[in-house]
Amino acid sequence: MSTPIDGTAVTSLDSGDRGFFGHPWGLSTLFFTEMWERFSYYGMRALLTLYMTKGAMDGGLGFSESYAGAIYAMYVSSVWYLPLIGGWLADKFLGARRAVLIGGIVIACGHYSMAIDSLPTFYAALILIALGTGLLKPNISTMVGQLYAPEDKRRDAGFSIFYMGINLGAFISPFVTGFLAQSNTFKRVITGLGLNPAHSWHWGFAAAGVGMTFGVIQYLLGGKRLRQAGLRQEKTVTAKAGGRLDVVTIILSVVGAVIGAFFGYKYDAGWVSVPFWTVCGYFVGYLGGTTRLLKGDELKRVLVIFILVVFSVIFWMTYEQAGSSMTLFADRLTRNAVFGWTFPSSWWQSVPAIFVIFLAPVFAFIWQTMGDRQPSSPAKFAFGLLFAGIAFGVITFAASLTGTGRVSPWWLVIVYFIQTMGEMCLSPVGLSTISRLSPVRMVGLMMGVWFLSISIGSYIAGRTTQLFEQGTPEILTRAFGIFSGITLAAALLLAILTPLIKKMTPRAQTS
Numbered sequence: 001m002s003t004p005i006d007g008t009a010v011t012s013l014d015s016g017d018r019g020f021f022g023h024p025w026g027l028s029t030l031f032f033t034e035m036w037e038r039f040s041y042y043g044m045r046a047l048l049t050l051y052m053t054k055g056a057m058d059g060g061l062g063f064s065e066s067y068a069g070a071i072y073a074m075y076v077s078s079v080w081y082l083p084l085i086g087g088w089l090a091d092k093f094l095g096a097r098r099a100v101l102i103g104g105i106v107i108a109c110g111h112y113s114m115a116i117d118s119l120p121t122f123y124a125a126l127i128l129i130a131l132g133t134g135l136l137k138p139n140i141s142t143m144v145g146q147l148y149a150p151e152d153k154r155r156d157a158g159f160s161i162f163y164m165g166i167n168l169g170a171f172i173s174p175f176v177t178g179f180l181a182q183s184n185t186f187k188r189v190i191t192g193l194g195l196n197p198a199h200s201w202h203w204g205f206a207a208a209g210v211g212m213t214f215g216v217i218q219y220l221l222g223g224k225r226l227r228q229a230g231l232r233q234e235k236t237v238t239a240k241a242g243g244r245l246d247v248v249t250i251i252l253s254v255v256g257a258v259i260g261a262f263f264g265y266k267y268d269a270g271w272v273s274v275p276f277w278t279v280c281g282y283f284v285g286y287l288g289g290t291t292r293l294l295k296g297d298e299l300k301r302v303l304v305i306f307i308l309v310v311f312s313v314i315f316w317m318t319y320e321q322a323g324s325s326m327t328l329f330a331d332r333l334t335r336n337a338v339f340g341w342t343f344p345s346s347w348w349q350s351v352p353a354i355f356v357i358f359l360a361p362v363f364a365f366i367w368q369t370m371g372d373r374q375p376s377s378p379a380k381f382a383f384g385l386l387f388a389g390i391a392f393g394v395i396t397f398a399a400s401l402t403g404t405g406r407v408s409p410w411w412l413v414i415v416y417f418i419q420t421m422g423e424m425c426l427s428p429v430g431l432s433t434i435s436r437l438s439p440v441r442m443v444g445l446m447m448g449v450w451f452l453s454i455s456i457g458s459y460i461a462g463r464t465t466q467l468f469e470q471g472t473p474e475i476l477t478r479a480f481g482i483f484s485g486i487t488l489a490a491a492l493l494l495a496i497l498t499p500l501i502k503k504m505t506p507r508a509q510t511s
Helices: 026-053 066-092 096-115 118-148 154-182 182-190 198-222 248-268 270-291 297-325 325-332 345-373 377-400 412-435 438-469 473-504
Strands: none
Touching: 026 066, 026 096, 026 118, 026 154, 026 198, 026 297, 026 325, 026 345, 026 377, 066 096, 066 118, 066 270, 066 297, 066 438, 096 198, 096 270, 096 438, 118 154, 118 325, 154 182, 154 198, 154 345, 182 198, 248 270, 248 377, 248 412, 297 325, 297 345, 297 377, 297 412, 297 438, 297 473, 325 345, 325 438, 345 412, 377 412, 412 438, 438 473
């Protein structure tokens, strides 16, 4: 569902601090802060596309599917590239602990802005939530790493516990926000209070804000447990990713940003698309400048990272459709009822999270049991793409059945289950692989490239909402089939390239 970002800076703590399930007490503070932050994020995301595309009579904004897709794409992509700026601000000025606090407060303000029924506050809310997430997301994960000394063997297990907090919040939130926003039961309650039931969406958005508020409160109350983690420290040596910044890099970055902005405005969705394409153009130029002088082993490693990043984009462009095209498929073309019990369509957003909670320990056990016989990292990427392609093959078949009416909910259950198996093969492996392959002086930059790949994939996924402008079974079947075909072809290509990729890097780097 979401990927924690490991920190490299470490504040050594007492290894005898085992108050939270054998881990430092500070982990409990960060666990619940992140749980509530993900509660707010996924609770709001479960409603966002539906709210934008519903008509005014239903309390929605009445946006076209194309425009709603552009807004959604801009929002979710920014949530993944703004942490690059948030991490830099924390390193240079704020410190991780203060950045997390400010980020949480800004996020809560954004959700409360969504609770107000007006277009200006809607746009302001998206900006606030994205900015707040950019501050909170990278720095809270950095603090998790700082709870452990470098030699502490509990570190990986600590991140696993933290990852469970992420998915626990993602699992619970759609049930709460979806009930408030969509259920007839709650609409009858607010009607009895003399309020407009069409405004129930904003109760759901407000609940997301309340969740983030809980997170901020417990973060403040549990601050002492963090000890020195997240406090800003003076650095005697400043390492610049990729070496000295030169004139060529600056020129390439600026030119790339300008070209990206022009492309987004001219050929995509106008001003809405400009921020995303500007960031992409800037990174292309910056990477061209910082990597142009690499040679030998460093060049090979960076090339391998770039290859894996391309395949990562393809994976996330299918997986992240859970909040866009899959949301509309669930709302408009799926029977949202099981054994005679009807439920809000937004509750589907909880399904991937519960599968992650169940499957994460299973896959960890499988990899650990296989030991040296487990697939290489590129092979795991290929398996991830294979599962993603199969999942979209299933939704392609389900879409072909919608000509006779809504389809069984079990189709989506199967799709999300297969997709989650793909996530288990690719997402946890991605960060580990990037960190191992990156030249030491470029680890931060290469991590940024990894998260940019998720941002690009999320942007493409968001734009798929426009498929429902003419959402006939034929159009949807063809579109989903194209995504399935691209993903399966990518899986096959990566499987073919895997032996070459393994040869391009030292043996110890590719396992």
